Amino acid sequence: MTRLLHPSLTIVCLAVLAVSCMPPAPSPRGETPLLWGYTLHGYPIGEEELAAVEREGGVPARIVVFFLQWPPPGSTGGEAFPRATLETLYNRGVEACLTWEPMYLQGGEERAIPWGKILGGEYDAYLRSFARGAKEFGRPFMIRLAHEMNISRYHWGTAGGEYGPASPEIYKKIWRHVVGVFRREGALNVRFAFCPNAESLPNPHRDPGAGWNTIAAYYPGDEWVDVLGMDGYNWGTTRTKEKDGWDSSWRSFPDIFQEAHGALRALNADKPLFVFETASVTRGGDRVRWLAEALETAKRWRLAGICWFQADKDNDWRLGADGDRAHVPVIGRFLSPAPPRRVEAPR
Numbered sequence: 001m002t003r004l005l006h007p008s009l010t011i012v013c014l015a016v017l018a019v020s021c022m023p024p025a026p027s028p029r030g031e032t033p034l035l036w037g038y039t040l041h042g043y044p045i046g047e048e049e050l051a052a053v054e055r056e057g058g059v060p061a062r063i064v065v066f067f068l069q070w071p072p073p074g075s076t077g078g079e080a081f082p083r084a085t086l087e088t089l090y091n092r093g094v095e096a097c098l099t100w101e102p103m104y105l106q107g108g109e110e111r112a113i114p115w116g117k118i119l120g121g122e123y124d125a126y127l128r129s130f131a132r133g134a135k136e137f138g139r140p141f142m143i144r145l146a147h148e149m150n151i152s153r154y155h156w157g158t159a160g161g162e163y164g165p166a167s168p169e170i171y172k173k174i175w176r177h178v179v180g181v182f183r184r185e186g187a188l189n190v191r192f193a194f195c196p197n198a199e200s201l202p203n204p205h206r207d208p209g210a211g212w213n214t215i216a217a218y219y220p221g222d223e224w225v226d227v228l229g230m231d232g233y234n235w236g237t238t239r240t241k242e243k244d245g246w247d248s249s250w251r252s253f254p255d256i257f258q259e260a261h262g263a264l265r266a267l268n269a270d271k272p273l274f275v276f277e278t279a280s281v282t283r284g285g286d287r288v289r290w291l292a293e294a295l296e297t298a299k300r301w302r303l304a305g306i307c308w309f310q311a312d313k314d315n316d317w318r319l320g321a322d323g324d325r326a327h328v329p330v331i332g333r334f335l336s337p338a339p340p341r342r343v344e345a346p347r
Contacts, residue, residue, distance in 0.1 A: 024333050034298055035305035037063030037094075039277050041313055046084045050092060053310055056320045058328040060337075063305050064089055065097035065144060065276055069125060072104040073117055081133025090139050093117055097142035097193060097276065102174065115157030115170045127178060131185035140189045144276060145178060146171065148197040148231055149218050168217035175220040189225035194219065195276050196316060198232030198260040215263040222271075228264045231277035232256040236284030238315055250284040253294035261301055272304040279309040279317035288326045293333040 038053050038061050045066060054060050066085060082098065089096040102113045102123075117123060126133050134141075146156045155163035157170040179192055196218065202210035219225070234256060235248035257275065264273060275298070280290045298306055309317045319327050 019306050026030065027300060034295065034303065034334055035062040035067070035095075036331060037061050037305060037307040038310040039065055039279075039307045041309075041311035043068065043085065044082065046088055050088065050094070057308070057317065058320050058325055059078075059312055059331050061092075061094050063095050063097065063274070063307055063336075065142075065307055067099040067101060069101045069103055069105070070113055070123070072111075073113065073122060075104075081130050081137070083133060083137055086137055086139070086141055090141075095141065097143040097144050097274075099147055099276075102146055112156055112158060115174055118157065118174050124181060127181040128185055131182040131187040131190075133188040134182070134190050135185060138189060140191065142191045142193045142227055144193040144195050144229060145175060147195040147229075147276070150196045150200040150213055150215055152201055165212040168212060171218050172220045176224055179220075179224050192224070192228040193229050193274070193276070194225045194234075195229030195231060195274075196260060196264075198230050198257050215260060216267060219267050222268055225268075226271065227271040228268065228271050229276040230257060230260045230264060230273070231275070232260070233278060233309070233317075234280035234285075234290060236281040238283050253290065254276070254297045257297075257313050273301075273308045274304050277309050278298070281315050281317065288330055291327055292330045295331065299334060 036059055038057060040049070040053060041144065043066050045064065050061065050064070066082070068082060086096050086098075102118065103110050105111075113123070146154070148154045149156055149167075150165045152160065155167065157174050158167065173192075175192075182188075182190055182192075196215045200210070200213045200215065202213055204210045204213055234251050234253070236250050237248060239246055239248035241247050256278075261273070275306065278294070280287045280294075294306065309321060310319065312318060312321070
């Protein structure tokens with residue numbers, strides 16, 4: 001999500017993936033099961049937190065993604081491997097996706113970890129420890145590493161002012177280094193998810209100097225990626241240039257995601273593809289109708305799952321928070337009542 005500052009955000013948007021990285025098996029009716037999940041603002045995720053979200057949203061979660069930041073340079077601390085949260089989700093039959101952010105907070109500001117420190121090995125001990133924790137956990141889950149790399153909000157590996165033509169190559173080197181550590185440690189139960197923002201910012205279509213900032217430019221390669229994803233939101237009419245620096249308008253799900261969907265499927269037509277973050281406001285249109293079109297589009301595109309940002313942050317995106325349950329039967333029409341676990345045993 002193109003968001004304002006967030007702390008060691010642990011977003012939960014559960015996702016599911018096939019060990020073979022092939023599309024999920026069709027249902028008996030010949031349809032690809034569409035999984036529903038929530039992107040949550042908060043960590044750790046326990047039984048009570050998950051149950052509260054499901055009560056509020058009115059639909060059980062099949063996928064959940066949480067965000068975790070890395071420790072600062074030179075620190076021996078940082079968040080330990082999140083085994084308790086992963087156990088909670090697994091025991092509930094919910095597949096987990098950890099959004100893992102190579103940044104840290106300093107004086108209330110987010111700072112991306114310099115790429116030289118990552119590639120130079122300064123974080124290898126941390127990465128090895130995390131990979132060993134994943135291997136010991138033993139059950140499959142996803143890591144959505146350094147998401148939304150195609151927006152200046154997330155200038156992974158550099159300071160904000162250095163985000164530019166060199167960023168895609170820096171990103172690919174960071175990705176391959178991290179995945180390489182996990183493979184050497186034998187953490188083969190982890191599936192790495194490549195997840196750009198639906199719209200590149202700066203945008204190559206509007207800025208002649210931004211031709212470098214395309215989704216394809218950041219792609220580490222099929223051999224380094226297991227799962228594909230994309231994020232995007234309908235801000236409706238909540239933003240104005242006078243107050244916020246930009247004018248927002250009501251946008252449909254296909255309008256938001258069509259270009260990113262095409263770019264990702266051009267990179268790989270077969271890997272599971274999730275919407276890891278999405279939501280719509282109510283101001284400017286009919287949110288229930290927006291959601292119905294989103295689910296119809298997801299079915300048509302054979303997406304693996306959709307995760308709704310169930311949080312009051314920047315806008316109140318939450319479904320059901322106002323007591324309205326009109327969305328519940330709409331979601332129910334498109335989802336498998338009890339989809340099979342799509343993450344299998346480690347290879």
